[in-house]
Amino acid sequence: MNRFDYVRPETVADAVTAMAGGSNARFIAGGTNLVDLMKYNVEQPGRLIDITRLPLKTIEARDGGLSIGALVTNSTVAYDPAVNERYPLLASAILAGASGQLRNAATTGGNLNQRTRCYYFYDEATPCNKRQPGSGCPAIGGVNRIHAIFGTSPNCIATHPSDMCVGLAALDATVRVAGPEGERVIPFGEYHRLPGDTPEQDTTLKPGEIVLSVDLPDEEFGPHHTYLKLRDRLSYAFALVSVATVMKLDGDTIRSARFALGGVAHKPWRDAEAEAYLAGKPATHETFAAAANIVVAAAQPQSENAFKVELARRAIIRGLSQAAAGTPQSQSDKRIA
Ligand SMILES: Cc1cc2nc3c(=O)[nH]c(=O)nc-3n(C[C@H](O)[C@H](O)[C@H](O)COP(=O)(O)OP(=O)(O)OC[C@H]3O[C@@H](n4cnc5c(N)ncnc54)[C@H](O)[C@@H]3O)c2cc1C
Ligand code: SF4
Numbered sequence: 001m002n003r004f005d006y007v008r009p010e011t012v013a014d015a016v017t018a019m020a021g022g023s024n025a026r027f028i029a030g031g032t033n034l035v036d037l038m039k040y041n042v043e044q045p046g047r048l049i050d051i052t053r054l055p056l057k058t059i060e061a062r063d064g065g066l067s068i069g070a071l072v073t074n075s076t077v078a079y080d081p082a083v084n085e086r087y088p089l090l091a092s093a094i095l096a097g098a099s100g101q102l103r104n105a106a107t108t109g110g111n112l113n114q115r116t117r118c119y120y121f122y123d124e125a126t127p128c129n130k131r132q133p134g135s136g137c138p139a140i141g142g143v144n145r146i147h148a149i150f151g152t153s154p155n156c157i158a159t160h161p162s163d164m165c166v167g168l169a170a171l172d173a174t175v176r177v178a179g180p181e182g183e184r185v186i187p188f189g190e191y192h193r194l195p196g197d198t199p200e201q202d203t204t205l206k207p208g209e210i211v212l213s214v215d216l217p218d219e220e221f222g223p224h225h226t227y228l229k230l231r232d233r234l235s236y237a238f239a240l241v242s243v244a245t246v247m248k249l250d251g252d253t254i255r256s257a258r259f260a261l262g263g264v265a266h267k268p269w270r271d272a273e274a275e276a277y278l279a280g281k282p283a284t285h286e287t288f289a290a291a292a293n294i295v296v297a298a299a300q301p302q303s304e305n306a307f308k309v310e311l312a313r314r315a316i317i318r319g320l321s322q323a324a325a326g327t328p329q330s331q332s333d334k335r336i337a
Contacts, residue, residue, distance in 0.1 A: 005047040011054065012178055012210065018049045019208045020180055027051050027210060029071060030105040032098075033114040041124050042115075042131055056109070056212060059083065064218030067176075070109030070211040074164065075100070077108060087216055089225040092328060093167030093244055096229040099236050109211040112165060112175065112191070113203065116158035116266075117238050119143060129155045130199045137199075144302040146240065149309055150265040156199030157302055160192055160267050161238050167227055169260035169268035170244035173216050179209030188214075192267030202266075221246045223326030228319045229262070230311060239263035241311045243319035247283075254278050254287070259319060261295070264312055271295045274316075283324040285317065292316035 009015040019025050025047035028034050037043040056069035059080050066086065068077055077083055078094040098106065120126045120138050127135035139147055139157050147157040165188075173188045192203055205211070224247040231237040242262035248255040257278040261269040274294040281287040292313045299309045322328060 002041075002044045002046075004045050006050065007047065008050040008053055012056070012212065015049055015051055015054060015210055016179060016208060018047070019210070023047065025049055027109075029107040029110040030073070031110075032102050032106050033110060037115060037122075040122050042122060051109075051210070062215055065216045067213045067215045068108050069213050071107050074098070074103040074106045074108070074111060077164075078103065086220065087167075087171060088328065089171060089221070089227055089244055089246060090164070090167045090216070092225075092227040092330075093163045093229075093242075096227055096239075096242070097163035108164075108214055111162055112211060112214070113205075114162055115202065117161045118147065118158040121158065130158060130195075133198070133200050139302075141303055143304065145304040146238070146263070147302050147305055148265045149299040149301045149305060149312070150261075150269050151194040151267070152265075152300060152302075153195045153197065153199070155197060156195035156266070158195065158199065158266055159263055160202070160265070161263075162268075163227070163229060163239060163242060163262060165192070166239075166242050166260045166262035166268045167244045168214060168216075169270060170246050170258050171216055171219075172258065173214050175214055176212045177205060177209045178212050179206055181206075183212070185215075188268075189270060195266050199266075219246075221248065223328065224249060224323045226319050226322040226328040228315055228322065228329045230315055241308055241315045243312075243315045244268075245319040245323040247320070247323040249283060249324065252283050254281050254283050254324070257320065257323070259316065261312060261316070264299075264308060271298070278320075283320075285321065288317045288320040288324075289313075291320065 007018050023046040026045040027049050056071040058069050074094050078091045084091050120128045129137050148159045169188050175186045175191045227244045229239050229242040239262045245259040247257040274291040278291050296309050296313045
């Protein structure tokens with residue numbers, strides 16, 4: 001591990017200033033991802049800005065919805081009464097990830113900005129365009145069972161590993177950030193980016209910006225939601241495919257439905273055409289299968305992960321079926337509904 005400065009600002013303004021003044025500076029929150037990356041020499045910050053003293057630790061009402069501060073831990077969000085009453089999908093998605101100990105330390109802002117779990121990215125002995133731009137992507141044609149099937153580029157086929165973010169994408173959250181030019185709000189679907197020619201950039205955060213909160217809109221889905229996570233082990237494993245679904249029904253007819261997939265792209269993956277198809281249709285297996293087919297038609301699997309295409313298709317059908325029936329997947333007792 002290299003030597004680095006360490007600063008611990010008390011205000012957001014001081015944190016932004018510290019970022020502007022430090023060479024290769026990084027914010028550190030729970031440290032559950034960044035410290036690992038530093039141990040592997042993937043990240044070599046010249047300055048660590050410990051943001052854990054900033055006043056971003058509350059969950060509060062905002063514009064009829066909820067605003068979750070960037071430093072609220074994943075456990076606090078998952079067990080918060082207002083989150084469970086109004087956005088149980090989010091609680092379920094968080095509880096599907098990591099372990100109790102990790103969720104106690106991990107923060108909302110850190111979860112949003114965690115890096116990919118591509119094996120090559122963590123191994124400094126191999127090339128990797130995300131770690132070292134221009135060095136190549138050995139995952140293409142290499143070991144790529146866990147990699148993306150949507151939105152890849154010739155430069156990178158990594159996936160975004162978060163569960164929480166898949167739930168936030170389906171919920172149409174927004175991300176409030178602050179930086180040298182002031183505050184702005186980023187729609188969740190625009191926060192993470194596809195790899196394109198610059199896979200080293202995971203998000204649309206501008207240099208020096210910090211996440212202040214994730215804000216949930218004023219919307220109710222009753223029991224019509226679910227987070228379904230499919231993985232190699234039933235706990236403590238990243239998603240091969242996950243689906244977060246919310247739905248509004250008029251009797252047996254779908255008024256609107258949104259769903260996001262995890263484990264399949266460089267960002268939580270939504271398909272506007274499939275969501276539009278669902279509106280006004282009967283909530284039947286045939287409808288859900290047709291929507292799933294629209295999504296997977298765009299899949300471009302890698303040499304070892306064609307199985308994800310069929311897994312995604314079936315997961316979408318099951319997720320939509322669970323949401324329509326109001327039988328959400330339980331991530332606490334791992335019950336398969
Ligand atoms: C063994 C293991 C298993 C895991 N399993 C899962 C899983 O199944 N599902 C899942 O979703 N996650 C999983 N995780 C990942 C875990 O959820 C993340 O490590 C955690 O959410 C990161 O939060 P943190 O506060 O510790 O971030 P840190 O490690 O402190 O920071 C991570 C990144 O975010 C940046 N950052 C932090 N806060 C801010 C902010 N406010 N503004 C801007 N940038 C910021 C940092 O600079 C850094 O780049 C796992 C992790 C481990 C170690
Ligand atoms: S998939 Fe992306 S992160 Fe993985 S080796 Fe290729 S460039 Fe690096």
